Amino acid sequence: MATYLVTGGAGFIGSNFVLYMLRRHADARIVNLDALTYAGNLENLASVEGDTRYAFVHADIRDQAAVSAVLAEYDPDYVINFAAESHVDRSIENPGVFADTNVMGTVNLLNCCRAAWDDGEGGFGAHRYLQVGTDEVYGTLAIPEALNPDGSPADPAHTEYFREDTPLSPHSPYSASKTSADLFVKAYHDTYGFPAVITRCSNNYGPYQFPEKLIPLMINNAVHHKALPVYGDGLNVRDWLYVDDHCKAIDMVAREGRLGEVYNVGGHNERANIYIVKTIIAEVARATGDPEVSEALITYVQDRAGHDRRYGMAPDKIREELGWYPETPYEEGIVKTIRWYLDNPAWVANVTSGAYQDYYDRMYAGK
Ligand code: NAD
Numbered sequence: 001m002a003t004y005l006v007t008g009g010a011g012f013i014g015s016n017f018v019l020y021m022l023r024r025h026a027d028a029r030i031v032n033l034d035a036l037t038y039a040g041n042l043e044n045l046a047s048v049e050g051d052t053r054y055a056f057v058h059a060d061i062r063d064q065a066a067v068s069a070v071l072a073e074y075d076p077d078y079v080i081n082f083a084a085e086s087h088v089d090r091s092i093e094n095p096g097v098f099a100d101t102n103v104m105g106t107v108n109l110l111n112c113c114r115a116a117w118d119d120g121e122g123g124f125g126a127h128r129y130l131q132v133g134t135d136e137v138y139g140t141l142a143i144p145e146a147l148n149p150d151g152s153p154a155d156p157a158h159t160e161y162f163r164e165d166t167p168l169s170p171h172s173p174y175s176a177s178k179t180s181a182d183l184f185v186k187a188y189h190d191t192y193g194f195p196a197v198i199t200r201c202s203n204n205y206g207p208y209q210f211p212e213k214l215i216p217l218m219i220n221n222a223v224h225h226k227a228l229p230v231y232g233d234g235l236n237v238r239d240w241l242y243v244d245d246h247c248k249a250i251d252m253v254a255r256e257g258r259l260g261e262v263y264n265v266g267g268h269n270e271r272a273n274i275y276i277v278k279t280i281i282a283e284v285a286r287a288t289g290d291p292e293v294s295e296a297l298i299t300y301v302q303d304r305a306g307h308d309r310r311y312g313m314a315p316d317k318i319r320e321e322l323g324w325y326p327e328t329p330y331e332e333g334i335v336k337t338i339r340w341y342l343d344n345p346a347w348v349a350n351v352t353s354g355a356y357q358d359y360y361d362r363m364y365a366g367k
């Protein structure tokens with residue numbers, strides 16, 4: 001039985017990963033360490049609460065004593081670090097917490113693992129650490145000259161993509177903090193032989209994403225006939241991957257990826273933001289039959305400061321070395337995702353009202 005310490009497992013991708021692993025591996029044991037910030041929601045994991053293979057620990061990755069105690073108690077084979085502040089707009093408002101959590105939290109986690117796993121002979125046994133990174137560390141790509149109507153490149157063979165050796169060039173405080181964390185992970189590998197590997201993924205979408213991010217925000221606003229705020233000209237491009245395909249990549253890289261390496265994860269699903277928004281409007285209108293859900297809700301607003309124009313991943317290395325490929329086509333994934341938000345209005349109402357955060361504050365007060 002392999003034990004995984006998952007940090008940030010109550011967030012969007014982390015909770016999908018916990019569910020994915022318990023579904024896919026009968027012999028996996030998961031310990032979820034999460035500080036339950038506004039983005040952490042244990043409701044995502046209600047279906048596995050009673051599973052004896054799953055345990056939750058309320059702790060902060062910056063807390064040396066708490067993290068060391070968890071490592072001593074569970075002796076995980078793998079540590080998968082999802083825990084982070086993840087929203088670019090919030091990082092522009094308040095960069096400090098991104099440095100604290102994403103950089104100092106990662107460094108603390110590395111120090112705790114290093115101390116716990118040290119075998120006294122310069123090695124770390126069979127333990128492995130995976131840092132969940134982002135394509136944003138590479139900065140931005142130019143929009144190709146020839147585009148399909150959805151904003152994807154018309155000629156992928158002659159288009160530039162992010163590769164693992166693309167120079168790091170972060171622009172937002174969020175991506176600067178994620179870049180810095182990646183560099184610490186690499187430094188611990190190169191300096192101490194620490195058994196770490198890094199994944200860098202493109203934009204995820206799917207169930208349980210906090211409705212501050214583009215896709216769930218637009219679905220929720222459309223349902224409530226609220227304005228759909230499109231930044232700038234709406235022609236920025238992101239490379240969308242269904243969250244389970246990201247979980248599959250992390251599972252494979254954690255077990256089989258070469259230590260010290262970076263693996264890019266993405267599905268060649270580039271779409272312009274305005275195209276995504278129009279798809280959401282059409283699908284919500286079709287599913288609900290509500291005539292007030294229409295493109296009249298689209299509102300162009302001031303652009304995000306330092307807004308990266310285009311992300312596009314080349315996932316060749318993970319495909320060639322580990323045989324990873326995305327299983328959910330965008331057209332299928334986006335409809336499934338919209339359906340999930342329409343079918344779970346209570347989940348959305350709960351996280352947007354903040355009622356669950358009040359509950360956590362009461363439940364964990366003084367603990
Ligand atoms: P999220 O914001 O939904 O969840 C973050 C989780 O981390 C929450 O459960 C939160 O409570 C927890 N957390 C925050 N600070 C913590 C701390 N100090 N100690 C312990 N737990 C803490 O984020 P997400 O979208 O699920 O992203 C997860 C990871 O994947 C992040 O590292 C992010 O940078 C990376 N990533 C995200 C995407 C994406 O599209 N969402 C793409 C690539 C990489």
Ligand code: DAU
Binds near residue numbers: 201203204215231238
């Ligand atoms: O690329 C991976 C990254 O994807 C992750 O590392 C981040 O954690 C994750 O939040 C995401 O970052 P983005 O900034 O790309 O995601 P967001 O959903 O915030 O925005 C997607 C695009 O949509 C971006 O070009 C900004 C635009 N946008 C976003 C919001 C919230 C709008 O036009 N209107 C909006 O209201």
